[in-house]
Amino acid sequence: MSLLPTKATHRQTREFNVRLVLRCLYDLGPVSRAEIARRTHLTRTTVSDVVAGLLDEELVEEVGRGPSSGGKAPILLRVVPDARLVIGLDLGEEAFTGALVDLRGTIHHEERIAIEGRDGTAALGLVYRLVERMLERAERPLLGIGVGTPGVIDTAGGVIRWAVNLDWQDLALASLLERRFGLPVQVVNDCRAAALAIYAFGATGSRPANLIAVKAGKGVGAGIVMGGELVHGDGYGAGEIGHVVVVEDGDPCRCGRRGCLETVASAHAIMDHLEGPGTDHGSDDSEATLDQAREAFERGDARVQSVVLSAGRYLGGAIAAMIGAMDIHRVVLHGSVTTFGEPWVASVRERVGQRTLGLLASDVDISVADSGSNLAVLGASALLMTSQLGLSLTR
Amino acid sequence: MSLLPTKATHRQTREFNVRLVLRCLYDLGPVSRAEIARRTHLTRTTVSDVVAGLLDEELVEEVGRGPSSGGKAPILLRVVPDARLVIGLDLGEEAFTGALVDLRGTIHHEERIAIEGRDGTAALGLVYRLVERMLERAERPLLGIGVGTPGVIDTAGGVIRWAVNLDWQDLALASLLERRFGLPVQVVNDCRAAALAIYAFGATGSRPANLIAVKAGKGVGAGIVMGGELVHGDGYGAGEIGHVVVVEDGDPCRCGRRGCLETVASAHAIMDHLEGPGTDHGSDDSEATLDQAREAFERGDARVQSVVLSAGRYLGGAIAAMIGAMDIHRVVLHGSVTTFGEPWVASVRERVGQRTLGLLASDVDISVADSGSNLAVLGASALLMTSQLGLSLTR
Numbered sequence: 001m002s003l004l005p006t007k008a009t010h011r012q013t014r015e016f017n018v019r020l021v022l023r024c025l026y027d028l029g030p031v032s033r034a035e036i037a038r039r040t041h042l043t044r045t046t047v048s049d050v051v052a053g054l055l056d057e058e059l060v061e062e063v064g065r066g067p068s069s070g071g072k073a074p075i076l077l078r079v080v081p082d083a084r085l086v087i088g089l090d091l092g093e094e095a096f097t098g099a100l101v102d103l104r105g106t107i108h109h110e111e112r113i114a115i116e117g118r119d120g121t122a123a124l125g126l127v128y129r130l131v132e133r134m135l136e137r138a139e140r141p142l143l144g145i146g147v148g149t150p151g152v153i154d155t156a157g158g159v160i161r162w163a164v165n166l167d168w169q170d171l172a173l174a175s176l177l178e179r180r181f182g183l184p185v186q187v188v189n190d191c192r193a194a195a196l197a198i199y200a201f202g203a204t205g206s207r208p209a210n211l212i213a214v215k216a217g218k219g220v221g222a223g224i225v226m227g228g229e230l231v232h233g234d235g236y237g238a239g240e241i242g243h244v245v246v247v248e249d250g251d252p253c254r255c256g257r258r259g260c261l262e263t264v265a266s267a268h269a270i271m272d273h274l275e276g277p278g279t280d281h282g283s284d285d286s287e288a289t290l291d292q293a294r295e296a297f298e299r300g301d302a303r304v305q306s307v308v309l310s311a312g313r314y315l316g317g318a319i320a321a322m323i324g325a326m327d328i329h330r331v332v333l334h335g336s337v338t339t340f341g342e343p344w345v346a347s348v349r350e351r352v353g354q355r356t357l358g359l360l361a362s363d364v365d366i367s368v369a370d371s372g373s374n375l376a377v378l379g380a381s382a383l384l385m386t387s388q389l390g391l392s393l394t395r
Numbered sequence: 396m397s398l399l400p401t402k403a404t405h406r407q408t409r410e411f412n413v414r415l416v417l418r419c420l421y422d423l424g425p426v427s428r429a430e431i432a433r434r435t436h437l438t439r440t441t442v443s444d445v446v447a448g449l450l451d452e453e454l455v456e457e458v459g460r461g462p463s464s465g466g467k468a469p470i471l472l473r474v475v476p477d478a479r480l481v482i483g484l485d486l487g488e489e490a491f492t493g494a495l496v497d498l499r500g501t502i503h504h505e506e507r508i509a510i511e512g513r514d515g516t517a518a519l520g521l522v523y524r525l526v527e528r529m530l531e532r533a534e535r536p537l538l539g540i541g542v543g544t545p546g547v548i549d550t551a552g553g554v555i556r557w558a559v560n561l562d563w564q565d566l567a568l569a570s571l572l573e574r575r576f577g578l579p580v581q582v583v584n585d586c587r588a589a590a591l592a593i594y595a596f597g598a599t600g601s602r603p604a605n606l607i608a609v610k611a612g613k614g615v616g617a618g619i620v621m622g623g624e625l626v627h628g629d630g631y632g633a634g635e636i637g638h639v640v641v642v643e644d645g646d647p648c649r650c651g652r653r654g655c656l657e658t659v660a661s662a663h664a665i666m667d668h669l670e671g672p673g674t675d676h677g678s679d680d681s682e683a684t685l686d687q688a689r690e691a692f693e694r695g696d697a698r699v700q701s702v703v704l705s706a707g708r709y710l711g712g713a714i715a716a717m718i719g720a721m722d723i724h725r726v727v728l729h730g731s732v733t734t735f736g737e738p739w740v741a742s743v744r745e746r747v748g749q750r751t752l753g754l755l756a757s758d759v760d761i762s763v764a765d766s767g768s769n770l771a772v773l774g775a776s777a778l779l780m781t782s783q784l785g786l787s788l789t790r
Contacts, residue, residue: 013433013436016436017436038408041408041411041412152752208629209629210628210629222720224720224721226621226626227624229622231621231721232722233605233721233722233723234603234604234605234722234723234724234725234758235722235724235758236722237722237752238720238721238722239720239722240719240722240752241716241719241720243719243751243752244715244716244719244750244751244752245715245749245750245751255752257749318716320639320640321636321639321713321716321717321720322716322720324635324636324638324639325617325619325633325634325636325716325717325720325721326619326626326628326633326720326721327627327628327629327630327631327632327633327634327635328628328629329629329630330629354640354652355639355640356638356639356640357547357632357635357638357639357650363629363630
């Protein structure tokens, strides 16, 4: 959000103030009206007006009194966690997941539909079905729909520019969903969404200002949060590290070039190297195959170990380049490759340590995300909340 | 700047408002009081109060009347370009440069002192001498001192953590200068400073929100501006790409490891590869030697061509990794290696194209900075202006 919008009308000023107050309540609540005024630099009258409106809308509630600083103990306010729900969708490579997510990232209901090879219009039909099911189950006012999906996404326009496995090109998904369901929609790359989810709902206690989330799954991609904001880049391609070439004249990549990071660090790459390229391990087989590889890995199979640890080192090299460029200390790994566990993570860490300036590397914390939550669903929902309510995800 | 400072007193609210108004005037002026109120979301009374103070301080001036929107034509205001001066210092590897810089980046006076091998306390003495000379020449009120210097810098603390060629370690330069001269001081890595200079004073017309400036000189480093703000990273190491390993078991680097980008892409590396490692081409000789290499390069000497273009490709690979991670479309190159001209730049561009996703690479604009201005001096001055006046460098 720019501090200097191009042209602010009176109504926009009011909306700006509402967002500022909500952001303050969301990040710091329970908090008093006086404290909100101090923190937002708004007058007490403005804060009281805005809060009255938020109480009417039942977005905010009073939750008792805080410590007195001399006079009467002030009434404390907070955002009601389940005042609104978001329909979060994860258009994954093997299944689509829909969920009802509240303002604190709690999932109230979740469903999963296997894609079973559908693409194009058939895949779009699946998206509609999933939204309809969520609408039936929603027992609270809905804020909108947040969609996380692989591929290159123009988040400002809500357009999927390129999603290779669903055969979608320049699909205006946000407009389609907005017209069909009459709800605001945000569409975001799933790796970007995951970073936002980890930032917004992941850490308890103090949030880091900056973090990098790296997905090593069927594909490889990253999401970057900097100063509390998701980094989109000039063309919404920030985080597309999976298609940076890391091996000169390497294996062919699905993007059409050779030697991309995905060809050496993804789950797909691990399977290719174990079974020989060209083997079909798409769709339903791949999880089973990855499970077998993991068993062999844990048994100490030398060939599997070599392939998996090499994948970890390649990922570490890419992370080292990001740390060198951005000096971000918190790195969170997620995706199916993380199930190879500590030895794989150690290979990532070791390569990061070897490849970055000691002064920078010593403070870097590389961990694996909690596998229990659907990060794409949560992150896409968080983005929708930000766009609709200004609920920030800044500290 | 966070929207939610930890605790704002009444005085801090006033300072916040002054900065908001100044930022608006600096970025958009000439502009009317009414327009400032609309853009900053402050009341007209607050804006008038703040502007009255700024007129008293002669930071702002009235510059005629704008078009009427019905009533009386409004008085337009702007920041006086030379209302204040900053002492900008560039503690380069071969010489220290001092300059008096005004609020629009115009250099009013500049001096250069050769280091001649001095380091430690002797080098610090040179810094003091340079500041004293600038103080003698300043004919306008001074805002403070901005220092750009190679090495790892803690900008928040004003501490040079590591500057290998000056033999400075954990030198609290900001405190030393503040105590000696009674002026506010900002210290920033020279590559970061250069990025800010290009962003703040470089482009005419519309500024890009994001840019990467890459220095290929004696060392290699980058600076990143994102959303109009300089990216510092968690430990002020953002942009330290020169010490990311790019060649497995490569040549030894001055940082103590092997195969860092600096060992293949810097001016130093080019000389090493032409003359054999260990040859002394430090201090005064190096410019002459680089000139000779450039002549041989332009004559078409095959060995020199091969070394220089290889240096360009390595730099292109590092830039590709940054574009993959951040999707920034504007890349500006500077430093002595850029004097190899278009063939070298073409080798950088070619590698960027080969290594990044087509969808991203097609929009990338890689250019060479105007060599006429001292970017470290201008950027360090810009940072000081931002810290003292809140003059932003956002659009």
